[in-house]
Amino acid sequence: MNYSPAIVVVAFNRPKNLKKLLKYLEKASFKNEFEVSLVISIDYQDSDGNMQVRNIAEKFNWKYGKKRIIAHTKNLGLREHILKCGDLTQEYGAIILLEDDVLVAPSFYEYATRAANHYSGESTVAGISLYAYEYEELGLFRFYPKNLGSDTYFMQWAASWGQLWTDNQWNGFRDWYAHKKDIKKINIPDRVKNWSKSWKKFYIAYLVDQDKFFVYPYLSFTTLTEDLGTHIKSDAQVNNVFISNMETAINIRFSDISKEELKYDCFFQPLERHVFIESLGKEVYLSFDMFGTKSINDIRAEYVFTTKKSTMPIQKNSNKLIPYELNLIYNEPGDILVFSKKNNLSENNSILGKSKLQSNFRKKNSVKNMLLIVFGKVFRKVFKF
Numbered sequence: 001m002n003y004s005p006a007i008v009v010v011a012f013n014r015p016k017n018l019k020k021l022l023k024y025l026e027k028a029s030f031k032n033e034f035e036v037s038l039v040i041s042i043d044y045q046d047s048d049g050n051m052q053v054r055n056i057a058e059k060f061n062w063k064y065g066k067k068r069i070i071a072h073t074k075n076l077g078l079r080e081h082i083l084k085c086g087d088l089t090q091e092y093g094a095i096i097l098l099e100d101d102v103l104v105a106p107s108f109y110e111y112a113t114r115a116a117n118h119y120s121g122e123s124t125v126a127g128i129s130l131y132a133y134e135y136e137e138l139g140l141f142r143f144y145p146k147n148l149g150s151d152t153y154f155m156q157w158a159a160s161w162g163q164l165w166t167d168n169q170w171n172g173f174r175d176w177y178a179h180k181k182d183i184k185k186i187n188i189p190d191r192v193k194n195w196s197k198s199w200k201k202f203y204i205a206y207l208v209d210q211d212k213f214f215v216y217p218y219l220s221f222t223t224l225t226e227d228l229g230t231h232i233k234s235d236a237q238v239n240n241v242f243i244s245n246m247e248t249a250i251n252i253r254f255s256d257i258s259k260e261e262l263k264y265d266c267f268f269q270p271l272e273r274h275v276f277i278e279s280l281g282k283e284v285y286l287s288f289d290m291f292g293t294k295s296i297n298d299i300r301a302e303y304v305f306t307t308k309k310s311t312m313p314i315q316k317n318s319n320k321l322i323p324y325e326l327n328l329i330y331n332e333p334g335d336i337l338v339f340s341k342k343n344n345l346s347e348n349n350s351i352l353g354k355s356k357l358q359s360n361f362r363k364k365n366s367v368k369n370m371l372l373i374v375f376g377k378v379f380r381k382v383f384k385f
Contacts, residue, residue, distance in 0.1 A: 001116075001117060001120040001166075003093055003094040003113060003117055004034075004094075004113065005094035005095050005096050005109075005112065005113060005116065006036070006038070006039055006092035006094075007036060007038050007039065007095070007098065007109070008039045008041060008088055008096065008097045008098070009021060009022075009025075009038070009040045009100060010041055010043075010081060010082065010098065010100060011041065011042045011053050011057065012043045012045065012050065012053065012081075013045050013047055013050045014049065014100055014101070015049060015052035015053050015056055017100040018040075018053050018057070019056055020103065021100055021103060021104075022056070022060050024104050025104060026063075027106065028105075028106050028108060029107050029109070029248065030109055031248075032110070033065075033109070035064065035065035036064040036109065037066050037067075038062045038064070038065065038067045038068070039067075039070060039085075039088060039095075040060075040067070040068070040069050041084070042054055042070065042072060043075060043076050043077075043081045044072045044073055044075045044076070045075060057069050077197055078197050078198075082199045085097055086173075086174070087170070087174075089165050089166060089167040089169075089170040089171075090171075093166065094116050094164060094165065094166040095164065095165060096109065096163070096164045097162075097163055097164070097165070098162055098222070101224055101225045102131075102162050102222050102224060103222065103223050103225060103243070104130070104221065104222050104243075105220070105222065105243040105245065105246070106244075106245065106247050107244060107246050107247060107248055107249040108130055108162070108221040110249040111217065111221050111244075111249035111252060112128055112130055112164045114250075114252060114254075115128045115152070115215055115252075118254045119215055119254070119257070120166065124211065124212050125154075125169070125213060125214075125257060126169050126173065126203075126206070126212040126213065126214060127159060127163055127165050127203075127214045127215070128159075128164040128215045129162070129163055129214050129215060129216045129217065130161075130164070130217070130222040131216075131221070131222045132216060132218055132219055132221075132241060133216070133241075133268070135238055136268035137157075138189055138191060138267065138291070138293045140238055141291045141293075141361045142361060143268055144322045144324065145218065145264060145323065146261055146262060146270070146325070147218060148255070148259065148261065148262060149253070150254065150255040151217060151218055151252045151253045151255070152215050152216060152217055152218070152253075152254050152262075153215075153216050153255060153262040153263070154213035154214070154215060154216065154255070154257060154263045154264065155213060155214055155216055155263070155264040155265075155266075156204065156208050156212070156213055156214075157204060157207070157266050157268065158203035158204050158214060159214050160200050161222055161223075161224055162222030172206075172210070173206050176210065177202055177206070183201065183202065186205045186208055187208060187300070188201070188204050188205050188208055188266050189266060189267060189293065189298075192205075192266070208265075213257070215254075219243075219244050220243045221243060223239075223242075223243045224239045224240055225240075260273050265288075267289070267291070267293050267294050267298070268291070268293075269288040269293075269294070270325050272285065272286065272287045272288070272300065273286065274286070275328070275329070277314075277328075277339070278331060279315050279331060279339075285302060285303065286301055286303045286304065286305060287299045287303070287304045287305075287342070288305050288306075289304055289305070289306035289307070290305060290306065290307060290319075290324045290325070290337060290361070291361055292306065292308060292348060295347070296308070296342065296345055296346075299342050299345075302341060302342060303340070303342070304339075304340060304341075304342050304345065305317075305325065305328045305338075305339050306338060307337060307338075307348070307360075308345045308346065309338075309345065309346045310340035310346075313338040313344075314340055314341070315328075315331060315338070315339045316333070316334060316335050316337070316339075317331065317332050317334050317336065317337040317338070318333060318335075318337070319334065319337060319361065320332055324337070324361075336360050
């Protein structure tokens with residue numbers, strides 16, 4: 001398949017955001033493309049901000065192909081708006097969806113297009129992410145996906161900060177979504193299940209239920225402005241990441257989807273798999289819970305590598321090696337992680353336990369920076385700076 005995806009911008013009532021994103025799109029590289037369609041989809045709101053967004057969209061000159069504005073006449077809400085944008089895959093074959101709080105790297109289009117074409121025959125690939133996580137979304141722990149020398153890995157987590165869908169990938173989700181499955185019965189994080197106004201929780205449930213994956217880059221091709229919006233209530237700057245400054249993505253090396261070591265679940269943990277444990281002298285089927293974000297009921301394997309307490313740990317390990325699962329493989333001694341049978345675990349819900357967990361799995365300078373940020377905000381609020 002040879003995809004030439006349309007760029008679909010999701011806008012609402014943030015004129016500054018839209019203007020900035022369009023500026024970044026204008027400066028991006030489209031050297032090898034004859035024509036790139038741009039669609040600006042604007043949800044309705046009776047407000048000055050919404051009117052300004054429409055004016056910016058109408059005045060913007062897109063020099064790389066056809067520009068189309070979809071101005072909705074009633075308010076859809078974010079979930080329905082994203083679903084309607086996803087349906088545009090039926091017209092364009094593939095789309096790159098960008099919400100208006102996203103900024104793009106120069107070679108974002110080439111990366112996304114090459115990834116779509118490379119994985120087009122893989123039925124277990126359900127989307128392409130342009131964003132690369134530095135901190136996972138469930139507990140804001142520093143995330144280190146394993147790298148075997150290529151430029152992509154796989155995760156059962158739907159991308160929402162710059163993503164590509166092909167028509168086949170989107171159709172698979174839409175067919176599943178139409179059956180209205182009860183996501184409470186699917187093994188995804190409770191926090192995700194409780195998200196409101198979210199299309200993403202359904203896509204994550206779809207990935208898990210159907211054993212599919214998003215493709216993720218190690219180096220990001222998008223970042224966030226982190227301005228206030230439907231799901232962002234404060235400017236924390238946690239999700240601002242370094243983006244590729246490459247003018248071309250021609251040398252991107254795509255990983256093989258069959259590489260089990262490069263697959264991650266919806267808890268940002270290595271996917272359950274068979275692992276040889278030297279201290280046992282055998283392979284065991286193992287679940288990973290290295291950030292403690294899984295409840296015991298979420299753990300399906302007999303054995304687990306976790307930060308939870310165990311009454312009978314088989315071995316205790318450090319977190320010195322990165323990625324953290326290497327501490328189990330090489331049996332790095334310590335008292336932070338334990339290898340145990342699931343039946344011997346207990347939850348660690350104390351404030352002290354959570355504080356220790358955050359300290360151990362967030363880089364010390366990151367914790368320090370977070371404390372400085374919090375202190376600065378309190379200081380400014382009290383003294384009205």
